[in-house]
Each structure stands twice: as structure tokens, then as C-alpha cells.
Amino acid sequence: MQEERTEPTDAQTPDAEIVETEAAPQEVEATEEFASRQDEPVAGEVQVEAAEENSIDDNQPETDQADPAGTDDTEPADNTEPSEAETTEEPPTDEPAPADIEDNEDDAEEQDTEVPEDFEATLETVIESVLFASDEPLSPKRLVDIAEAGSVKAVNKCVRSLNKTYRDDGRAFRIEKISGGYQMMTLSIFNPWISKLIKVRSDNKLSPAALEALAIVAYKQPIIRADVEAIRGVASGEVLRNLMYKGLVKIVGRAEILGRPMLYGTTKKFLDIFGLNNLKDLPKIEELKKPES
Numbered sequence: 001m002q003e004e005r006t007e008p009t010d011a012q013t014p015d016a017e018i019v020e021t022e023a024a025p026q027e028v029e030a031t032e033e034f035a036s037r038q039d040e041p042v043a044g045e046v047q048v049e050a051a052e053e054n055s056i057d058d059n060q061p062e063t064d065q066a067d068p069a070g071t072d073d074t075e076p077a078d079n080t081e082p083s084e085a086e087t088t089e090e091p092p093t094d095e096p097a098p099a100d101i102e103d104n105e106d107d108a109e110e111q112d113t114e115v116p117e118d119f120e121a122t123l124e125t126v127i128e129s130v131l132f133a134s135d136e137p138l139s140p141k142r143l144v145d146i147a148e149a150g151s152v153k154a155v156n157k158c159v160r161s162l163n164k165t166y167r168d169d170g171r172a173f174r175i176e177k178i179s180g181g182y183q184m185m186t187l188s189i190f191n192p193w194i195s196k197l198i199k200v201r202s203d204n205k206l207s208p209a210a211l212e213a214l215a216i217v218a219y220k221q222p223i224i225r226a227d228v229e230a231i232r233g234v235a236s237g238e239v240l241r242n243l244m245y246k247g248l249v250k251i252v253g254r255a256e257i258l259g260r261p262m263l264y265g266t267t268k269k270f271l272d273i274f275g276l277n278n279l280k281d282l283p284k285i286e287e288l289k290k291p292e293s
Contacts, residue, residue, distance in 0.1 A: 013280040057127060061229050067104065074169055112193075123147060123149055123158055124158045126147045127155060127162070128148060129146050131143075131183065132184055134183065134184075135183075136183065137178040137179050137181030137182060137183040139180055139182075140155045140156060140181070140183055142181070152237070155182075159175050159182055162175055172190055173185060176275070178272060178276065178277055178278040179268050179271035179272055179276065179277060179278070180277065180278065185275065205217060206246075207233075210239055212232060213236050213240060213243065214248060214249065215230065216231050217243070217249055217266060218266050218270070219285070221265035221279075222253060222255075222263035223263065223264055223265075224255050224263055224264070225262070225264070226260065226261065240264060247267055248269060248270045249264050249266060249267065249270075250264070250267050251263065251265075266279070
């Protein structure tokens with residue numbers, strides 16, 4: 001009985017060996033396939049090897065050809081974001097800065113005020129400067145004394161020459177003869193603009209009554225107060241006193257009539273204020289406009 005039990009075991013043993021032997025070739029094939037897969041490079045390993053090769057190439061001596069990877073990393077950064085030192089070292093452009101323009105204008109003004117070395121004062125320039133600085137008319141005789149002209153004729157000749165120069169150059173002023181003297185004055189065409197600059201003092205303003213009395217004295221002088229009142233139709237003693245206080249009217253004498261009343265006339269200040277050389281320059285009565293009713 002034991003032998004019968006052992007026989008089947010003996011019979012099974014060769015079958016197991018056969019199975020093992022059959023399975024062995026499959027294991028060999030799997031082992032070979034696994035080994036072949038290990039020999040094949042993986043994608044990550046390929047990238048690592050490529051990076052190592054690039055690092056090896058970088059370590060090699062530099063050649064004339066630049067590294068494209070290096071240019072991509074450095075050059076665009078340098079071109080797009082310049083440093084502060086580079087920006088300050090840029091050459092100046094053709095357009096000057098506003099501060100430079102102001103400095104140039106200041107320099108030009110300073111140069112214009114400088115007197116040329118070859119400039120010589122002449123009689124004309126001396127008379128011109130004196131009249132320009134004066135705020136009142138200067139008589140020809142006084143100009144002779146100040147400018148050392150020698151004669152009144154030389155002063156008059158210089159004034160004519162200066163006025164010709166002003167007219168030819170289109171200047172806005174002339175030398176006018178005012179109350180027996182010369183004074184530099186602007187042309188009447190510029191009155192609208194000059195009136196914005198000059199503010200007349202309140203004490204120089206004349207009321208309509210004062211202007212009326214002053215006109216009567218100017219055209220009828222020498223005249224007594226009774227005649228002024230007869231023309232105006234009202235008492236004028238206070239008005240005449242105010243005109244005398246302002247320096248526009250003065251007492252020029254006494255009339256040779258009963259009571260010897262005082263005679264009134266205009267002053268030199270009157271000629272200066274109204275821009276007249278003498279009383280003959282007063283407008284004609286026919287030229288005056290009638291007041292609007």
C-alpha cells in the first residue's frame with residue numbers, strides 16, 4: 001500500500017519538473033526583456049544627458065560664435081531695462097532742456113545790457129539819454145548846458161535827426177516841443193494801451209465845472225473873474241481857487257479898470273499836462289465838437 005502511495009508522488013515529480021522547465025524559458029524571456037528595457041534611454045535620462053553635454057560644451061574654450069542660450073538670457077534684459085548709469089551717460093539731444101533755455105535767455109539778456117567796447121557817446125545819444133531820463137520838458141538852452149552842445153542850433157539839429165531815425169525805424173515815440181522845451185513822448189495811437197498803465201491821481205481829476213472854467217481862462221486869458229462868471233452864468237470863485245491850488249491857473253496881473261480886479265491865466269503846468277508847446281497849439285474853437293444835448 002505504501003508503494004502505491006509513493007508511485008503517484010514519483011509520477012508527479014517529473015510533471016512538476018516539466019512545468020518548471022516550461023516556465024523557465026518564460027522567465028528568461030521576461031528577464032531579457034527587462035534588461036533590454038533598462039538598456040533603452042528614458043526620456044528624463046535623455047534630457048539629463050543633453051544637459052550634461054551642454055555643460056561640457058560650456059566648459060570648453062570660447063569660440064567666435066556666441067552661445068545662443070546665453071544671448072537669449074542676457075541681451076534682451078540689457079536692451080529692455082537699461083541701468084541708471086547708462087541712462088545718465090546718454091549723449092544730449094538736439095532739443096535743450098527747459099532749464100537750459102531759461103539760462104540761455106538770461107545770458108542773452110545780460111549780453112544785451114552790456115555796452116560794446118567800441119561804443120562812443122555822441123551829441124545825439126547824450127541828448128536822447130537826457131530826454132529819456134527827464135520827466136519834464138527841457139529847454140534847448142538847458143540841453144546846451146547839460147550836453148555841452150555849444151549852441152541851441154546844434155541841439156535842434158540833433159532833435160530833428162533823432163525824430164527822423166525814430167520815424168524811419170517805426171518807433172512808438174517822438175521828441176515833442178512842450179511848453180517851450182523838448183520832451184520824449186509816445187504817439188497818440190498808443191493811448192488806449194498806455195491809459196491802462198497810467199492811473200491818474202484823484203487830485204488831478206477835474207470836474208466838469210473846473211474844465212469849463214479852465215477852458216474859458218485858457219481861451220480868454222488874461223481874464224477877470226467877473227467875465228468868467230458872466231460866460232458860465234454861475235459863481236466861479238471857488239472853482240478858480242481850486243484850479244490855482246492844482247497849479248493850472250495863476251494870477252498874471254490886475255486889470256486897468258475900476259477896482260483893479262485880478263487877471264487869471266494858465267500856467268506852464270497846464271501846457272505840460274495837455275501836451276502843448278504854447279497857447280497857439282490850442283485847438284481852434286471851430287474844431288471843437290459841440291456837446292451832445
